[in-house]
Amino acid sequence: MxxxxxxxxxxxxxxxxxxxxxxxxxxxxxxxxxxxxxxxxxxxxxxxxxxxxxxxxxxxxxxxxxxxxxxxxxxxxxxxxxxxxxxxxxxxxxxxxxxxxxxxxxxxxxxxxxxxxxxxxxxxxxxxxxxxxxxxxxxxxxxxxxxxxHYVRRLMGPAGAELHRALDPARDQSYFLYGTTEAQLDYLRFxxxxxxxxxxxxxxxxFGLAVAAKPDSQDICFVPDGDYARIVKSVRPDGVRPGRIVHAESGEDLGGHAGVIHFTVGQRRGLEIGGQPEPLYVISLDADSAEVRVGPRRLLAVGGAHIVETNRIGPLPDGGLTAKVRSMARPVPVTLDGSLGDGANVTLRFAEPEFGVAPGQAAVIYAGERVVGGGWIEGTDPV
Missing domain, CATH: 3.40.50.620 (HUPs)
Known part of the structure; x- marks a missing residue:
C-alpha cells in the first residue's frame, strides 16, 4: 500500500x-x-x-x-x-x-x-x-x-534488543512492560x-481513520468508572468484611471501615476520621484482622523493598540504577541485594527514604533510559 x-x-x-x-x-x-x-x-x-x-x-x-x-x-x-x-x-x-x-x-x-x-x-x-x-x-x-x-522504544544494544523509555515522558509506558522477556523483545515492535x-x-x-480523535483509555480497562471495590465485590462477594481503623503508633481505635479493599498504602483522603492533631495516612493493611493502620507521613518512609518474581532484560550494570515503585513516581537511586531475574527475590535499597511503597505494586529498575527489569513488591523495610 x-x-x-x-x-x-x-x-x-x-x-x-x-x-x-x-x-x-x-x-x-x-x-x-x-x-x-x-x-x-x-x-x-x-x-x-x-x-x-x-x-x-x-x-x-x-x-x-x-x-x-x-x-x-x-x-x-x-x-x-x-x-x-x-x-x-x-x-x-x-x-x-x-x-x-x-x-x-x-x-x-x-x-x-x-x-x-x-x-x-x-x-x-x-x-x-x-x-x-x-x-x-x-x-x-x-x-x-x-x-x-505501546509508548516504549526497542533499541538494539551490544547484547541484543533493549527496552527503553519512550521519547515523550508524558506517554512512557515502560513501567508496565518490565516483565517482557528477552525472547519476546526480539519479536516485538513498538x-x-x-x-x-x-x-x-x-x-x-x-489516513482518514475515524478513531483519530477518540479519547485515550482511562484507568483500568475493566473498571472504567474507577470503582475498584465494586469489581472486587462482584468477583468475590463473600470476601469483603468490615474492620477497624487504628493508629499505627498508639493503637488507638479511630473508627470502622467497610473493608480493606477501599484502602491502599499512602492514602490520605477518604479515611473519614477527624479530630486528629496532624494529617493521617494509611501506613499498612492487615487483611487477616481486617485492620487499617494509619499514622503520620513519617511512618510511610521505607529504606528498602523486597521484590519477588523478578525479571531481567539484558545485562545489569554495576551501578547507576534507579527504580520506580509506582507508575507515576519519579525514578529514584537504588542498589540491589541479590541477583535480578529468573524469578529470584531481590531487595531494593533506596539511597534516600521512599514514601508510600505499597505491596502489590511493581518496582521497575532502570539503567538510564533502559529498562533492566523489575518485580512485584512483597514487603518493605522501615527507615
Whole structure:
C-alpha cells in the first residue's frame, strides 16, 4: 500500500518496524485494541508495504462493554478496530479470551485487593494474554514480528534488543512492560516509542481513520468508572468484611471501615476520621484482622523493598540504577541485594527514604533510559 501521510514515507514507515528483509516480503501482525495508537501502528505497517494482519483479543463481555467509555478490547472498540482494518484493506481477527482474562487478570486483581495489596492488572495482562498469547498467534500466522501501540522504544544494544523509555515522558509506558522477556523483545515492535501523541493523532487524521480523535483509555480497562471495590465485590462477594481503623503508633481505635479493599498504602483522603492533631495516612493493611493502620507521613518512609518474581532484560550494570515503585513516581537511586531475574527475590535499597511503597505494586529498575527489569513488591523495610 502506498503511504498517504506527509509525515513518513513507505521507507520511513518500514524502518519503524526493523524488518528482517524487504517490507514487501514481510508479514506484520498488529495487536489492535480499537484505540488510536494501535490503529496508527496498523496504518504505518500497511504503509510500509508489508502484509498486515490485525488481531484483537476480546477480553470481557462484548455486550456489557458496548458504548462504555475508557475501555479497550471489547464492545465498540472491537468494532472500531474492524473499521480501521476494513479501511486500510487487511485481514482482522477477533479471538475470545474472556475466560483466560478473567482467571489471569480480573480474579487475581480481586484476590490481591482482599489480601491488602494494591494490584496493577495492566502488567498482569501484558505478561499474560497480551504478549504470551498474541506472540503465539503471531508466530502461528508466520509473522515476522508483532507490533503494538505501546509508548516504549526497542533499541538494539551490544547484547541484543533493549527496552527503553519512550521519547515523550508524558506517554512512557515502560513501567508496565518490565516483565517482557528477552525472547519476546526480539519479536516485538513498538513503532510509536519515538513519536509524541499529537503526531500520532495527526497521522491518524491523514489516513482518514475515524478513531483519530477518540479519547485515550482511562484507568483500568475493566473498571472504567474507577470503582475498584465494586469489581472486587462482584468477583468475590463473600470476601469483603468490615474492620477497624487504628493508629499505627498508639493503637488507638479511630473508627470502622467497610473493608480493606477501599484502602491502599499512602492514602490520605477518604479515611473519614477527624479530630486528629496532624494529617493521617494509611501506613499498612492487615487483611487477616481486617485492620487499617494509619499514622503520620513519617511512618510511610521505607529504606528498602523486597521484590519477588523478578525479571531481567539484558545485562545489569554495576551501578547507576534507579527504580520506580509506582507508575507515576519519579525514578529514584537504588542498589540491589541479590541477583535480578529468573524469578529470584531481590531487595531494593533506596539511597534516600521512599514514601508510600505499597505491596502489590511493581518496582521497575532502570539503567538510564533502559529498562533492566523489575518485580512485584512483597514487603518493605522501615527507615
Amino acid at each position: 502506498e503511504s498517504r501521510t506527509n509525515l513518513l514515507s513507505p521507507r520511513e514507515s518500514a524502518a519503524l518496524f526493523d524488518l528482517p528483509r524487504a517490507a514487501a516480503d514481510c508479514r506484520i501482525v498488529v495487536a489492535m485494541s480499537g484505540g488510536v495508537d494501535s490503529s496508527v501502528v496498523a496504518a504505518l505497517a500497511a504503509a510500509s508495504g508489508a502484509e498486515v494482519i490485525g488481531i484483537t483479543l476480546q477480553l470481557y463481555d462484548y455486550g456489557a462493554a458496548t458504548g462504555r467509555k475508557g475501555a479497550c478490547c471489547a464492545g465498540d472498540d472491537i468494532r472500531d478496530a474492524r473499521t480501521v482494518a476494513d479501511r486500510l484493506g487487511f485481514a482482522h481477527y477477533v479471538f475470545d479470551h474472556e475466560s483466560a482474562f478473567r482467571e489471569e487478570v480480573v480474579d487475581r486483581f480481586a484476590d490481591d485487593y482482599l489480601t491488602g495489596r494494591t494490584p496493577i492488572p495492566c502488567i498482569r495482562c501484558n505478561m499474560g494474554p497480551k504478549f504470551t498469547d498474541l506472540l503465539r498467534m503471531a508466530r502461528e500466522l508466520g509473522a515476522d514480528c508483532l507490533a503494538t501501540g 513503532p510509536l516509542g519515538g513519536l509524541p501523541k499529537a503526531e500520532v493523532r495527526r497521522i491518524a487524521e491523514e
